[in-house]
Structure formats: structure tokens, C-alpha cells
Amino acid sequence: MTTSAEPRVERRRSVRRSGAAVARPGFAWAAPATLFFLLFAVVPLILVAVLSFTNWDGLSSPQYAGLDNWKALIHDHVMIQSLWLSVLITVLGVVVQTPLSILLGVWAAGKQRNRAILSAIYFIPLLLSATAISILWRALLDPNFGVPSQAKWLFGDGNLFGHQTSAIGVLVFVGAWQYTPFHTLIYQGATRAIPPVLYQAAEIDGAGTIRQFFSITLPQLRTTMITSMILMVVGGLTTFDTVLILTQGGPGTDTTISAYYMYEQAFKSFDFGGGSAIALVLVIIATIISLIVVKVSGYDKMRSSTEGL
Amino acid sequence: MKRRPNYLAGLGSLVWLFLIGLPLYVMLAATLQDRSDYSSNGPLAFPKHLTLHNYTQDFSNGFGHFFLNTLVVTLAVVAIVLLVVPPLAYAIVRSQGRITTGIFRLFLLGLAIPAQAVIVPMFYVISKAGLYDNLIGVILPTAAFSLPVCALILTGVMREISPELYEAMAMDGATPWRVFFQLVVPLSKSGLSTIVVFSALQAWNGFLFPLVLTQSDSSKVITLGLFNFQTEHGIDIPGLLAAVVLSMLPIFIVYLFARRALVQGLMGVGGK
Numbered sequence: 202m203t204t205s206a207e208p209r210v211e212r213r214r215s216v217r218r219s220g221a222a223v224a225r226p227g228f229a230w231a232a233p234a235t236l237f238f239l240l241f242a243v244v245p246l247i248l249v250a251v252l253s254f255t256n257w258d259g260l261s262s263p264q265y266a267g268l269d270n271w272k273a274l275i276h277d278h279v280m281i282q283s284l285w286l287s288v289l290i291t292v293l294g295v296v297v298q299t300p301l302s303i304l305l306g307v308w309a310a311g312k313q314r315n316r317a318i319l320s321a322i323y324f325i326p327l328l329l330s331a332t333a334i335s336i337l338w339r340a341l342l343d344p345n346f347g348v349p350s351q352a353k354w355l356f357g358d359g360n361l362f363g364h365q366t367s368a369i370g371v372l373v374f375v376g377a378w379q380y381t382p383f384h385t386l387i388y389q390g391a392t393r394a395i396p397p398v399l400y401q402a403a404e405i406d407g408a409g410t411i412r413q414f415f416s417i418t419l420p421q422l423r424t425t426m427i428t429s430m431i432l433m434v435v436g437g438l439t440t441f442d443t444v445l446i447l448t449q450g451g452p453g454t455d456t457t458i459s460a461y462y463m464y465e466q467a468f469k470s471f472d473f474g475g476g477s478a479i480a481l482v483l484v485i486i487a488t489i490i491s492l493i494v495v496k497v498s499g500y501d502k503m504r505s506s507t508e509g510l
Numbered sequence: 511m512k513r514r515p516n517y518l519a520g521l522g523s524l525v526w527l528f529l530i531g532l533p534l535y536v537m538l539a540a541t542l543q544d545r546s547d548y549s550s551n552g553p554l555a556f557p558k559h560l561t562l563h564n565y566t567q568d569f570s571n572g573f574g575h576f577f578l579n580t581l582v583v584t585l586a587v588v589a590i591v592l593l594v595v596p597p598l599a600y601a602i603v604r605s606q607g608r609i610t611t612g613i614f615r616l617f618l619l620g621l622a623i624p625a626q627a628v629i630v631p632m633f634y635v636i637s638k639a640g641l642y643d644n645l646i647g648v649i650l651p652t653a654a655f656s657l658p659v660c661a662l663i664l665t666g667v668m669r670e671i672s673p674e675l676y677e678a679m680a681m682d683g684a685t686p687w688r689v690f691f692q693l694v695v696p697l698s699k700s701g702l703s704t705i706v707v708f709s710a711l712q713a714w715n716g717f718l719f720p721l722v723l724t725q726s727d728s729s730k731v732i733t734l735g736l737f738n739f740q741t742e743h744g745i746d747i748p749g750l751l752a753a754v755v756l757s758m759l760p761i762f763i764v765y766l767f768a769r770r771a772l773v774q775g776l777m778g779v780g781g782k
Contacts, residue, residue, distance in 0.1 A: 226686040228609040230601035234594035234657060235613050241635075241654030242623055243616075247630035259633070283693065304522045319523060323530055326775070328761045330715030332733040333754045334738050340532055340540070340747045341553065348536070351552045378529065400594045439624040442717050446737065468722060480627045487624050495560045 246484065252477035259471050268479040279454050279462060280479065286369075291437030293373045294380075295430055302381050302429070306388025307418055320389075324382045331379065335446035338375045365455035368448050372456060375443055375473040380436065384429045391425035392418065435490055439483065460484055541565065541752040548748050564752035572727060573753055576735035580714060583649050583731055587713035588706055590653040591660050598657075599664035602692050602712030604686075614665070620658035625651075629722045632739070635722050644726045651719050656712045660705040668694060700774075706766075707775025713740060714761065732757045 222397060235435050256439050257263035286439050305329055311319045326334060349356035361367040389494050408416065441460040450457035450465065457465070459479060467476025536553045541564050543557035551558070602614045632651050633642075639649030671694065679689050695702070717733040724730060730738070736757060739750050765772050 224680060224684065224686050224689065226597075226601045226605050226690070227606055228601060228607050228613070230597040230605070230686070231610055231613050234598035234661070235616065237590075237594060237621060238617065238654055238657050241632075241651050242620055242628065242657075245628040245631035245635055246623055248678055249628060252631060252634065255632075263634075301522070301526070305526060308520060308523050319527060321769075322527060323523075325530060325534060328765055329754075329758050330717065331717070332717045332736055333757055336736055336750060336754055337533060339538055339740065339744075340751055341536055343744075343747065346549050346553065346745075346747055348553055351554060377535075381526075435622075435624070439626045441626050441766060444742065460624075463626070464629070464722075467633075473630050473633075477630045480630055483624060484627045487627065488619075488622050490622075492622075 213374045218463075249477050249480050249484065252428070252474055253481050255474045255477075257473040259467075259473050263474070266474060272484075273475060274478050279457060280459070282454065283389060283457050283459040283462040284482075286456065287438050287440075289461070290369065290372055290458060291434055293369070294376050295433045296436045297373060297377045298381050298384055298433055299426070299430060301377065302384035303388050303419075303422065303426075305381070305385040306415070310392035323385065326379055327382045329379075331442040332446065335375065335443050338371070338378070339447050342371060362448055365452065368452065368456045371447060372440070372443055375447060376424055376437070376440065379443075380433065380434060384433070387425060388422060389430050391422050395421045405416045424434045424464050431490065431493070435487060438486060438490075512555050531623045532737045537751045537754065540748045541755055543748060545748050558777060558781070559723055564748045565756065567749055568753045568756060571739075571749075573732070574758060576730050576732045577756070581718070582645055582721075582751050583598060583652065584710050584713040586645075587653045587656065588628060588648045588710050590649070591705060591709040592702070595657065595660045595664055596695060596698070596702070597690070598661055599698075599701075600690055602661070603668040603671075604689075604694075614661075617658045617661045617712060621704055623655075625718050632719070633722050643729050645724075646698040648716070648720050648729075648731065649713075651723070652713050652716050653709070655728075656705075656709040656711070660709060664698060665705050665706070667698050667704075669698050671768050703771045704774045707768075707771050711775055713762070741769060752780050 252263060254266060254268070255263035256266040283420070305323065309316055329337070342349055344350065344360040344362065347359075349359035349361055357367075361371050395418065400413060403413050403417055439460050440458060441464065444456060444458055444461040445464070446484070448456040450461050460483060463476045463479035463483065466479060467473045493508070514517070539555075539557050540548050540553060542560050542562070543551075544559065544561060544563065547557065547559060585722055598613075601610050628651075636642055636647040636651070639647070640742045641650070675693055675697075676689065679693055715733065716731070717737070720731045721737070724734065733752075736750070739753055743749065762773075
């Protein structure tokens with residue numbers, strides 16, 4: 202993926218240091234991007250911590266409120282429930298998407314012509330925004346005009362958004378519809394990078410397709426699996442658009458996951474301090490997970506495992 | 511290499527084809543018929559009387575204007591990214607100072623910041639700056655949040671440029687400026703096209719920042735237009751789905767003509 206522009210990548214980078222005469226750019230070259238990023242990403246991140254200790258209605262100035270928001274948050278059963286729901290939806294997402302995308306990715310890594318055409322269709326969900334996908338499914342599953350109203354034998358009363366179990370099912374399903382193509386692409390690239398020699402050796406030893414899949418393909422995809430699952434976890438924990446458009450956290454608060462609860466507290470109930478406290482909880486969780494990412498896989502390795510996509 | 515076909519995956523792929531194809535068919539079919547036809551025939555029927563009325567109606571409901579706003583946001587975000595990321599990546603790859611190492615770490619950690627987590631303070635910052643309900647207020651955070659991934663992609667590409675080429679240019683006494691424009695930029699073209707596609711997609715599909723940072727129709731982008739359409743006229747499914755089709759049309763056209771670049775840009779989405 203990164204090497205095509207240059208003819209001489211064959212040669213590995215030499216260990217020897219280049220001569221002192223080479224003019225190197227100063228850090229001033231990095232300054233515009235860094236300042237910009239500090240101002241619009243890092244400063245807000247610090248502000249979210251500050252705002253979580255204030256009362257703010259969005260119009261007047263924030264008032265210092267000590268630990269009030271945090272105390273309220275600990276005793277807020279909707280918040281506790283929202284964390285469980287976030288975890289549940291994330292875990293279900295990983296469980297559904299991982300086997301699907303591995304199978305599809307390994308299958309799509311083959312070279313047959315029909316696979317290329319089918320893959321092109323598979324990747325269409327990638328082209329749609331999360332908003333468009335959620336709206337499409339909301340319309341398709343509409344209790345009155347959608348598919349469930351046509352197939353009552355399958356969908357019961359047809360109101361999938363009216364019960365907690367089916368509403369969570371819809372969220373997990375739409376999440377899988379939206380993200381599986383992306384993970385399929387990752388696995389496809391990783392599968393193509395597996396050295397063919399391994400399969401040739403296995404064939405000589407008389408290993409069948411299924412044996413090859415479990416003994417060669419899966420172990421070789423290990424790093425990719427870690428990468429892909431971590432992306433699923435981070436994406437799952439911050440699911441927002443899907444909930445806002447499909448269920449609005451309902452019925453009741455049955456699908457109110459943390460990211461959506463934060464939005465509701467801040468922009469619907471105008472409790473921006475309380476919303477900030479929830480946001481900070483999300484940041485802490487996301488940071489812990491990404492630290493695990495860096496520890497477990499390392500970004501440099503991540504690049505090389507997906508090369509050739 | 512000869513391998514026997516993988517029947518299990520083959521079967522799964524057919525089921526998946528159905529799951530992907532059916533919604534897309536229902537979507538297109540719905541947009542080509544009148545509302546009354548859609549509700550009486552059901553979502554699965556093939557449209558009897560084809561009409562483009564849903565599309566024209568969307569345009570008269572202001573979607574043309576939302577389209578234009580999205581285009582402005584997208585172009586501005588891409589311009590900012592192209593302006594600041596190449597020098598940043600060049601400095602990270604070539605400068606040997608501690609500061610640039612620290613800066614690279616900062617952007618790596620930046621990958622972990624979910625946009626959802628900063629919408630409250632972003633609302634505060636943008637309001638204080640007097641940019642609430644202004645496209646500039648959407649452009650700035652959107653661009654800032656595409657920087658980490660773009661920086662990572664481009665540093666990866668620039669690391670592949672061999673040191674011998676830099677040395678050859680140093681023999682000629684080239685300044686960092688000349689090295690940048692005559693060596694680094696031309697050899698990073700694939701990376702540059704990837705970050706253009708990635709940031710353009712981020713901006714075109716962006717929903718969260720416009721949702722909390724804009725309000726009026728005059729600064730509405732297309733994703734927000736879709737959302738409002740759904741909450742206000744959710745019952746007009748053909749009209750709504752026609753708007754969905756319109757919103758994805760430009761990306762689809764790019765997909766047809768520059769599939770490779772688009773897929774590479776998409777792969778940046780996951781934060782690699």
C-alpha cells in the first residue's frame with residue numbers, strides 16, 4: 202500500500218547514519234499542525250475534565266460545582282446501566298463481526314473473477330455514512346411501512362424498536378452491516394500476505410482445506426485479529442449515531458448507552474457539567490484500551506501486517 | 511497454488527450478498543415510486559410506476575443547499591490537511607530532535623481521543639469563538655480530528671524514501687525546502703492521495719460536529735439534513751431514502767473511477 206510510488210523499495214533502509222551535511226527540517230515544520238491539533242483536540246480534552254466539575258447550562262458561564270456531578274453520576278442508575286449496555290453491545294458486535302469478517306476476508310482473498318465482483322458489492326456499506334446507514338435501516342425496519350410489517354411470522358408484532366431485546370438486536374445487526382466490510386478488507390489483505398509456501402508445505406503433508414484454515418490461516422491472522430478486535434471495541438464503546446437515529450435510547454432507557462446518554466444530558470437536558478463527567482469516563486476507557494493497543498501490537502507492526510492491501 | 515474451494519465461506523458469502531443487496535434494492539426501489547405506492551405495495555415489491563419525483567422534491571426542500579455546504583466543508587478540510595500534514599510528516603521523519611519525537615507521540619495518543627468525548631467542550635470553545643452555527647466552526651474540529659490518522663499514513667509513506675536520495679540532494683547543497691518540494695512531495699504521492707480521500711470522507715460523512723455546532727438551515731450539511739428529514743417527515747420514506755441516495759452519490763462516483771485510492775482512504779478510517 203505504501204510502496205508503490207517508489208522503484209527502489211527493494212533495498213532495505215541501511216543502518217548507517219546519513220552524513221551531517223544533510224539539511225534537516227527543524228521542528229517549526231511540525232508547528233502548524235501541532236498547534237492546530239492542540240487547540241482543537243487537546244485543549245477540549247482538558248476542558249472536558251474542567252467542565253465536569255462545573256454546572257453549566259450552555260448559555261451562561263460555567264459555575265464551579267465541586268464533585269457534585271461525579272457524586273450524582275455514581276448514584277445515577279441510568280449511567281450504570283448505560284455502561285453495561287455499552288459493554289454488551291460492544292461484546293456482541295465483536296462476537297458477530299469477527300467470525301463473519303474472517304470468513305469473508307479469507308474467501309475474498311482468493312483470486313477468482315466472481316470474487317472480485319462480489320467483493321465490490323460487499324464494500325458498498327463502506328461508502329455510506331453512519332447517518333445514511335442508520336436512516337436506511339430505520340426506514341427498512343419501520344413498524345408500519347417496513348419489512349417487519351410484511352413478515353409478521355418472522356418478526357412477531359413487527360415493532361422491533363418496541364422491546365429491549367429486539368432493539369439491541371437491531372443495533373448489533375446494523376453495526377455489523379456497517380463495519381463488517383471494513384474488517385473484511387483488513388482480513389483480506391492479511392490473508393493475501395500469508396506466504397503461499399506454508400500452504401504448499403501443508404498440501405504435501407496432506408492437510409485438507411479445513412485443517413489448513415485452522416492450522417495456517419487463523420494463526421497467521423493473529424496480529425490482524427488483535428488489531429481488528431480493538432478497533433471494534435473502541436468503535437463499539439463510542440457508538441452514537443446509530444443509537445440516536447435508530448432507537449433514541451429507547452424504549453425508555455433500554456438502549457441508552459454511555460455516549461448517547463452523554464449527548465442527552467448535555468444537549469437535551471442542558472446539563473453540560475454532567476455530560477462532561479460522562480465524557481471523561483468515556484475518554485478514560487478509550488485511553489486504557491488504546492494503551493493496550495500500543496502495548497499489545499505496536500503501531501509499526503500494525504502497518505506491516507496490513508501491507509499489500 | 512491450487513486450493514480446493516472453501517464451501518463454508520462460499521455459502522456465508524452468498525448469505526452476506528443477500529444481506530447487503532436486499533437493503534440496497536429496497537432503497538433504490540422505494541425512491542423510484544410515489545409515497546402512496548410504497549405504502550400500499552410494501553417495501554419488497556418492484557415499483558410499478560417509475561418516478562423521479564422524490565429526488566426533485568428533495569432538491570426543492572433545500573438539499574441542494576445542504577449539498578453545497580457539505581462540499582465547502584469537505585474542500586476546506588482537505589485544504590487544511592494538505593497544508594499542515596505534509597510538513598508535519600516531513601519533520602517527524604527527517605528531523606532528529608526530541609521535540610518532533612514528542613509531537614509524534616502526541617498524534618499517536620490523539621488517535622485515541624473519540625470525537626464523542628469532546629463535543630461538550632468543543633461546543634464551549636466554538637461558542638466562545640463566535641463560530642457557533644457557522645461552517646468554519648464545523649471545518650476546524652473536523653480537520654483537527656483527521657490529523658492523527660493522516661499524519662500516521664503520511665509518515666509511514668515518507669519513511670520508505672531511502673536515505674541515499676536525501677544524501678544525493680545534500681551533495682547539491684539543497685535546503686530543507688528544496689528537499690521537501692523536489693524529493694519528499696513527489697515520492698509521497700500515493701500517501702497524499704490516501705490522506706485526501708480519508709479526510710474528504712471524514713468531512714463528507716461527518717455528523718457529530720455539525721449536529722452539536724450548527725442549528726440553522728443556512729449552515730446545515732447533508733448528513734444533518736438527512737437526520738432532520740427523518741425526525742420531521744420520517745413517514746415519507748421514499749423521499750427520505752432518495753435523500754440518502756443523493757448523499758452517497760458523489761462517493762459512489764469516486765468509487766467507480768478511483769476505487770483503489772478510495773479503498774486505501776477508507777482503510778485509514780480504522781486508525782492505521
